[in-house]
Amino acid sequence: MKLSFKLILTVILGLSALSALFLFKSFSNRYFVHRNAIELSFKEIETAHKRLDYQILHNTFFLYTNQDDVNRKIALIDRKIDALLRNPHIADGHPETLGQLRTHAEAFDVKVQAIYDFQTVNTVIKNSTAAILALQNRLFALKAANAAEQELFREISRISGAILLAKNGMDAQLIASLNASITSLSKNRLNDPLKNDLLERSIAHFRVIEEYFPRYVRHLEEINDPQVIRSLHRSNETFLNESDSELQLINYFSYLLVALFIISIGLITFFLIRSEKEARRDPLTRLRNRKAYEEKIRHASRKLSLILININKFKHYNDFYGVQEGDRLLIETARRIKTMGFAGNHVSYYRLGADDFGILFEESPLLPLEEAAKSVLHLFPREPIVIDGEVRTPSITVAASNIAPLLENADMALKSKQQHNPIFYHEGLNLRQVIEENVTKAKELREALEEDRVIPYFQPIVALSSGMAAKHEVLARIVMKDGEVRSIYPYLHVAKESRLYNPLSRIIISKSFAIIASRTGNFSINLSIDDIENNETVELITQLLEKHEGIGKRIIFEILESEAIERYEGTLEFIAHVRRYGCRIAIDDFGSGYSNFARILNLAVDIIKIDGSLIRHLDNDSKAVTIVQTIVNFTRAASIETVAEFVHNEAVAQIVRSLGIDAAQGFYFYEPSPLPLSPE
Template identity: 35%
Template sequence: MNFKRFKFTSAQVYVGIIGLAVILIIYAFNNYAKNYLLKINKINNILLNIEKEEYRLNYYILKNSLFLYSSFDENVYSIKEIKNKINVLKDNLLKMNESFILKYLFEYKKAFNKKVYYVYEFQKVNAPIKNSTIFLDTLLSTLPELNVPVNYRKKVVYAVSSVYLAKFTNDMSLIKNININYFKKIKFNNKKANLFNQSLILHINVILNNLSKYNIYLNKILNSDSIEKLHKLKQKFLIILNIQINSFTIIGYFGIFILFALFVALIILIGMVEKDKDLLYELAYIDNVTNIYNRNKYLEDQNKFNAILLLNIDGFKNINDLYGRERGDKILMEVADFLKKLDKNVYRIVADNFAILSKDKNLVETYVKTIMNTFEYVNYSVDEKLDFQISLSAAISEKKPLLKTAEIALHYIKQNKRLKFIEYNDNLDNSEKIKRNIKKSTILSNAINNNRIIPYFQPIVDVKTDKIIKYEVLARIDNNGKIESIFPYLEIAKENRMYREITKIIISKAFEMLYNKNIYFSVNLSIEDILDAEIIWFLRKKFREFKGIEKYLTFEILESEAVKDYKQVEKFIKLMKMKNISFAIDDFGSGYSNFAHIINLDIDFIKIDGSLIKNIDKDSVSKTVVELVGLFAKRENIKTIAEFVHNKEVFEIVKNLGIDCVQGFYLYEPLSKPTEI
């Protein structure tokens, strides 16, 4: 364009300078107001999320109190979420210099911390109550097998039913008539009956000693004033927000006055350039192929709208390559003409991507239905020799920046070819996670390809003899000379289908190192491994290659994973038991198993999870749970192993509770090879 043909008068220059100054002021104010409102919106969302999480926490507490197999992990997650959001809220209020509100935030935080204290106190008594309730159920099922008097049976049934009713109705009067001394005085000649009676006394005592605390803590949690403090915080925040909005309104009126003062001068300026307006507008805002708005116009208009519909012609590059750009341009015009009939705010963003902007999200959703139906059943004629069907992919977003979020959603559709339409949500934007996963995947892939997945050996010690009886084989990664645990890489290994290779490498290397060494060892198997036909085939191959190693081998099944098909697991265990292979349940107490499943699976060892062991010298609840597990294991003739024994005090307690074996840093750290080699 030749700008020399434009001649500006001094009046135009003055009006232009003043107008530019006003625009800059408006732009600066708009940015300030927008950023402020975004911050306000962010704070308001945090407050709403905290409130939702508070109600969710109450729900989880009730769920945890009602259902025997409900996990406490949900409570911990909710507490962590609320604490994180409180810290984020505090940071945002400090950035906005809203120190007045902080006083109310601290009041809420104090009330919530008090509630958290009661949550953890509640769990300390809830855990042994639930475990004892479960155990009483299992115990009661064995009552018909015992040779005991009828009166004793009636007393047992009455005591257990009273405990159950008291647990689920919170009526303490139901357990007042339980005569625990009756059971304490009873002695049988039958050893099995005496063991039954001891277990009954222990578990009823656990419930009787904890139930009143259980009710007190539950009421304190559900009647906490933390939500009331949160509502007060929200109310004070809205007061400050209204004050700020009023100041924005005053500034807005002042801006209108300035704009009105320039109105006449601007009309004169517009009149001077009217003759060139159409040409400039077309060059700046109209796409030369489709005759609809271009990307420049979109960038100018985007902030005026609340929702975007982003469309892409499926396989358009192939159409261009196969039939030529001229026919491709005709298809672009066909699509553009159709979209113009739906809405005037239609844009060609780039190549074969089109956008429709709207202030009403529901409206663009109706456009999607119309577009999908039309382009699914109608054939388009590019010329007399070429007639074929066009299909479009569509993405909707109402989150700013509209184009960026819509492009993320559209990219997701291209990766999942079964989809034709999707609405953007924050879960689709996983750019940071992708970066972390790429880094982990690269490290893991290099380790597998360069033989840097290596076994380490954690000694397991017999409590009575203080001698090593076997080793747990652990997977490690040699990351450029730094030996790392495999645990942080397991998720990406499963997603990239490398998990199977890790299992095979560890088993192969462990078998090679320990073959003909007469050393007992255990290898971890996940439920995924057990259900993997290729792993089963691989194990059979290794057993043929290393004949006789089976009698030294124990498979540790990871109990922290949910077992959906116990029949398949039972089948696998029976198959391996034919080869004299032992089995252990790993991390017992951290996941989904119960005592009945342990019995059905024919397990030789129970490995008690480290979360129960590490604080057993300070936590009476953990001690009680471990004692119960030990009693159960002895009754079923199952050996017990305590993990995470990290100091002498823990070791002595575990030993006194009758646990058979231990492992942990107090005794040995994982070794690069067994001490016997």
């Protein structure tokens, strides 16, 4: 967007601010109408609460009541609360008030339930109270036949009076204290059948009062809970507070509109001009960004060359040290790159991606592209990056191109997986051929899936203590049309890019379970983060675990270390899910990156499979031995089983045993086969 257009846009914004000033009055009028209506609704709800409480109190003392009045008052409050909850002014502009109103509605629902419960209990209490008085009058009218009956009548009178006193005073403890007296009274029998009947009926009603009175008191306390009306008051107060903030906002906004019209043109113009410069700078490293690079290429009048620098496994570094430390490494890397002076070559420096940097310059006979790229590569080992006293020099890969389009070609060279470093783009890299090979592999894989030519193979894992096969790892294989069996590994990248990975994975899982169910022993199945995060795959695993009862105790799911750490929360959730079926968890390729021991401990894994890149060099690399020994010490302290991968000769096998690793696999022991080994 051209600067002149942005300036015109700024003027339009200023005029818009003036127009908004005229709309302000209309908005204010509507606002106050809504505000006053809501305030009135709060007062009406409070009044309705008081009338409902009065009705409940009335029902407490009077024998005959109209329950319909109570129901009508409840319905009125419900309607008014619901109207406030659905009021757009509250729903859209007062989130705290809305939350408080919902709290009040919930409290009122509790109160309503208490009212219904109270009405039931109150009816029982009233009926029994009235019955007690009537029975007492009939009993006393018959007169006591002797002193014992006279004392019995006095006890009945005392209990009746205590019940009336407790009811008026809401004294549940007094009712409870009558239990012994009522029990004692129930042991008496009168000779006169009529008197005895009146006595027993009185005792029965005493028991009813004794049973229901605690509920009567509890429900009445719930009805009179001051928190209900307090929650309404809080809702009202919150609305007033939010409204006051809105009023202040309205006042400030009116002043702002006037000020905005005056200063908008100058202020916004200043920021637009500044943003034009900032838009071409990376905010973290202060190097020029991708936009600046593209403009430089577009307007270049001379032939340029590009050196592309990539920090290897920067994601692992971020996971290990944290994002903040990762940012510091990027800043230091950018600073180091800027120190490379290609004198007289019109050099400019760029951050072209998350962990990609670029140096754009004009080649000269004194500094050809090859020499420049090598000097960049050798810069970092020669002058290490030190952060907080610790050497953090990153491993980098350098790609270079002087053939347009520079960035696209350099990036293709970077991703071509060439073994040498730096990598120079040229037509001989056959990148187009690589693309054609990927297309062919995608076709082969799709046809294999359609024709059911993807099958599981099984490689034994040997317990080093006994030398016997302790379990098997499931591996995927493709049977070609000519009968050749190929490893799935060269096809995995293509499978993920062509959306064939999930169907492939589910086929292998299904076929593996079918074979495992018919065999004994333990089996490892490899899963990627794509499997763990795919609902269909997880559902299939769940169905198979439930279909084959007890099979989970023989299943080990292997998860790549880098993926387990990168998608930690999702991995943790999956592990918890399959552990319910007795499954165990192994971390695959451990030691291939910035191993995060704390995260691995939190995952509570059962097995760690040490990466083959370490194991295969144990017989000629002392550093690899040290790293593996460190991993073994860690796992032994954490009671985690270890498995060495890619054991390919006797020398490596002996070292693996001496390091105390529990189990191993590789072509030295067994090659993969279509079926597991039979138990010996």
